[in-house]
Amino acid sequence: MxxxxxxxxxxxxxxxxxxxxxxxxxxxxxxxxxxxxxxxxxxxxxxxxxxxxxxxxxxxxxxxxxxxxxxxxxxxxxxxxxxxxxxxxxxxxxxxxxxxxxxxxxxxxxxxxxxxxxxxxxxxxxxxxxxxxxxILGYSGLTAYAGFFEICKPKRGEKVFVSTAAGSVGNLVGQYAKLHGCYVVGCAGSNERSLYLWSYITTFPNVQLLKEKLGFDEAFNYKEETDLNSTLKRYFPDGIDIYFDNVGAEMQEAAVANMNTFGRVAVSGVISEYVDPGKRAAPNMLQVIFKRIKIHGFLAADHVGLFQDFISTTSHHLRNGELCPLxxxxxxxxxxxxxxxxxxxxxxxxxxxxxxxxx
Amino acid sequence: MxxxxxxxxxxxxxxxxxxxxxxxxxxxxxxxxxxxxxxxxxxxxxxxxxxxxxxxxxxxxxxxxxxxxxxxxxxxxxxxxxxxxxxxxxxxxxxxxxxxxxxxxxxxxxxxxxxxxxxxxxxxxxxxxxxxxxxILGYSGLTAYAGFFEICKPKRGEKVFVSTAAGSVGNLVGQYAKLHGCYVVGCAGSNERSLYLWSYITTFPNVQLLKEKLGFDEAFNYKEETDLNSTLKRYFPDGIDIYFDNVGAEMQEAAVANMNTFGRVAVSGVISEYVDPGKRAAPNMLQVIFKRIKIHGFLAADHVGLFQDFISTTSHHLRNGELCPLxxxxxxxxxxxxxxxxxxxxxxxxxxxxxxxxx
Incomplete structure (x- = not known):
């Protein structure tokens, strides 16, 4: 045939x-x-x-x-x-x-x-x-799980910033971080959108979705911000401990500038660089030294050893309604x-x- | 009085x-x-x-x-x-x-x-x-020791690049790396100089000193190079595993571009940025992800727990003539x-x- x-x-x-x-x-x-x-x-x-x-x-x-x-x-x-x-x-x-x-x-x-x-x-x-x-149970989920738990090694109460927080990986990092007892702020481009969520169609601006449906402590629309440095200072008056980076460029620089000592940047994606290779993050290395910051690129593929652990944890949370599949x-x-x-x-x-x- | x-x-x-x-x-x-x-x-x-x-x-x-x-x-x-x-x-x-x-x-x-x-x-x-x-037995020594062994976690046979390799910290990183069985290349600005070495006055260009007196495998004068990316490719045809960074800026970018998967950058100093804060490293973050590179700022002060170990190891090597105090x-x-x-x-x-x- x-x-x-x-x-x-x-x-x-x-x-x-x-x-x-x-x-x-x-x-x-x-x-x-x-x-x-x-x-x-x-x-x-x-x-x-x-x-x-x-x-x-x-x-x-x-x-x-x-x-x-x-x-x-x-x-x-x-x-x-x-x-x-x-x-x-x-x-x-x-x-x-x-x-x-x-x-x-x-x-x-x-x-x-x-x-x-x-x-x-x-x-x-x-x-x-x-x-x-x-x-949520595939490669995006494993990326969020391995990146957050293995690369960032979060502690309860730490302050976590996630970019493209409404994206496939970012939304899960935020949700895992909330379940882990962290303070979480996400940024997204926000347009009012209809989406299929828990079997019904609903309309949300992304930012509202992050807060109301995914439990983020705060969320902002980066398109409405003119000075990312000040924006992050506003949302993190006590500094950032973990930045889960999906975009690179200015956002990474602003995150490093607002980072606490021993802060960690997990570089999962740099969507700014995919589109424009000339657009690069130039984080302040003097701060990287004095704040002992770790900037760590990773791929989920290196963490397949975590797969069973990831699947059992994630499916358990899904069954209990503690994670929202977006x-x-x-x-x-x-x-x-x-x-x-x-x-x-x-x-x-x-x-x-x-x-x-x-x- | x-x-x-x-x-x-x-x-x-x-x-x-x-x-x-x-x-x-x-x-x-x-x-x-x-x-x-x-x-x-x-x-x-x-x-x-x-x-x-x-x-x-x-x-x-x-x-x-x-x-x-x-x-x-x-x-x-x-x-x-x-x-x-x-x-x-x-x-x-x-x-x-x-x-x-x-x-x-x-x-x-x-x-x-x-x-x-x-x-x-x-x-x-x-x-x-x-x-x-x-x-060699003070803060510079501890910086080299902690940075190389704790931050870079070197394996025998790995390829190590050190910038400002004739400097207080860099020369020791290179010497530790050689003792650890690594391939080591250093860069320095090279002028013919007189110095007090092993109790006699001698004249050396830095680059020659790194190779002949400190045992570096290769050394180059960065002032004679026009394209650092190609320079590093020449000295590291099989890529860099560890970069001990004392300068930041273009040198860090070139090191990341020549780095192997799971490469590590220990950021000890960024002398380029001390002098000109506008001069920043903008490493290719797409490579940082795909090569799973770790860029890690550190201070020796966080590693005082290693002090006894550092002193006993270093004084042992000094007594055996295996380390040269510069x-x-x-x-x-x-x-x-x-x-x-x-x-x-x-x-x-x-x-x-x-x-x-x-x-």
Missing amino acids: EVANKHVTLKTHIEGAPKESDFELKTSPLALSLNPGSGEMIVKNLYVSIDPHQLNRMKSCSLLQKTGTGFNGIALGEEIEAYGVAKFVASDNVDFEKGDVVMGVVTWAEYSKIRRNGMIRKLDPLGFPLSYHLG EDISDSLDSIPVAFTGLFRGDNIGKKIVKIAEE | EVANKHVTLKTHIEGAPKESDFELKTSPLALSLNPGSGEMIVKNLYVSIDPHQLNRMKSCSLLQKTGTGFNGIALGEEIEAYGVAKFVASDNVDFEKGDVVMGVVTWAEYSKIRRNGMIRKLDPLGFPLSYHLG EDISDSLDSIPVAFTGLFRGDNIGKKIVKIAEE
Whole structure:
């Protein structure tokens, strides 16, 4: 059997913020059977993850070289890798059966062909919606959990600042920090938005959402602030102990300037630098010394040893209603370019996911 | 008994690099006896330490506020605090006897009056020259030891880069790293210089000194390099694991760009920023994330728990001739302004000390 497989590709390499016109939807024939011994696998995608860091592989080779991070660029016309939850369709891998729900690295496509040794595993949904396994119980969740607990080593009562606090990782860091007994302030770009929350549609400005629904002590809209240094001084009269950084640039500088001795900066993302490589944080190093500040870049991938601990803690809190899963789900493959570019406009609230097909 | 106490003061607050004309030598009468119960103490200084970080307290209040490090500025005409080795002269503190050799925070003066609870302690020279206790066996030594072993957590065979490697701390970091089995490259400004080394006067360019006398694998003169990024790539074809930073700015950026995954930057000093607060390091944070780099400011003061360990290890290596004490000693109080300003021209080789009086 053969299907016409619709997928998203790059029409042009991206410089600066991504535009919808940088992407193209294509359809290619795909046989849903495989040669024995190929080691390949075919899955039908149900949900795919939309993440800001994907932009880093969409740049041209020369731009990629400038970042010096060793990313493999995505060729024009090639399928674009992403985390996803999918249904197993075909393979000669005896570990899987047709209809099994799997998760791992798929592509922005209706069907994905997974190479031999592709990163894919059978998924036990643990009684939760499948989409949770891309967000609060997936890589975003592990990033928040490992970054906050392992990198920041928080103590009860410490003062925590989270940027892009309405984003997929930031909202969870704030929620974990509140459960840990910290004082938490988040910043977000705030537009009044409708979102699907606890099974009903509701309208919130992000900032209000952070405080009223996620329990942050304070939240502010960075777009309304002219001097981030003074803003942080206002929200942290006793200084910041932990800054969970998702943006880099001026926000990191202002956080370091307002930091207490032995403060920690967990650098999880630098969305400002993804869009504009010339935009860099230049924290005051004299303060870094005298306040003995640690600035620490990390990837969740290094903390997979925490995965079981993360899943059991997080699912326990979810079942007790102590953590709120914040998802922003669009429908259909066609919506991916809008969904992705929206990440850089601050359109999403929580984890951005595109639903490709019905379970 | 009263003496005419000569001391160095600030004539004007310093902006940018210090000039000799910023300082003034003054003489004030000082009674060498104390009222019982004052808790004060008078010492006669033998050696005083000359350190780049002292510049940070010599700036005007408004400049100090800009640094945001909470330094207490030094008022014009006031005595200038510094580490020193001294002879006890008078006090009502029964723990000391006249003639005891002490060390701690004194002033750039012939005699210093130490306040109640001043940082001063009796010194056991352990059979070494007194000056060693300001350098290799003093605060500089502890900074190198704690910074390298505690902050950088080196593994045998790792690749270590040290800036201002001919300076008081840098030369020791390089020597410890070699003893620990690391590959070590240092950078320094190189001028041909005469120095007192192992009891004879010899002439060396710094760079040659680092390699031939201190055992560095490689050394370069940063003043001869136009593109630090390429320079470091040349000396570290397999990347840098540890960067011991004494300068900040472009050098830190280039080190981060050449760093391996899980690299560590110990920020001990940022001499570039002392002189020009507008000169800041803006390391590529995307690389900091993807290479999981840790940038860690520290002060030796937080590691006094290591002091005994540091002293026993370092004195053992000294006795075995495995560590070379690099000292640059000028004579007489009058030479302090030249000695201090020379630090910022890269004049010193090793620990800069001024000898105030004969033991």
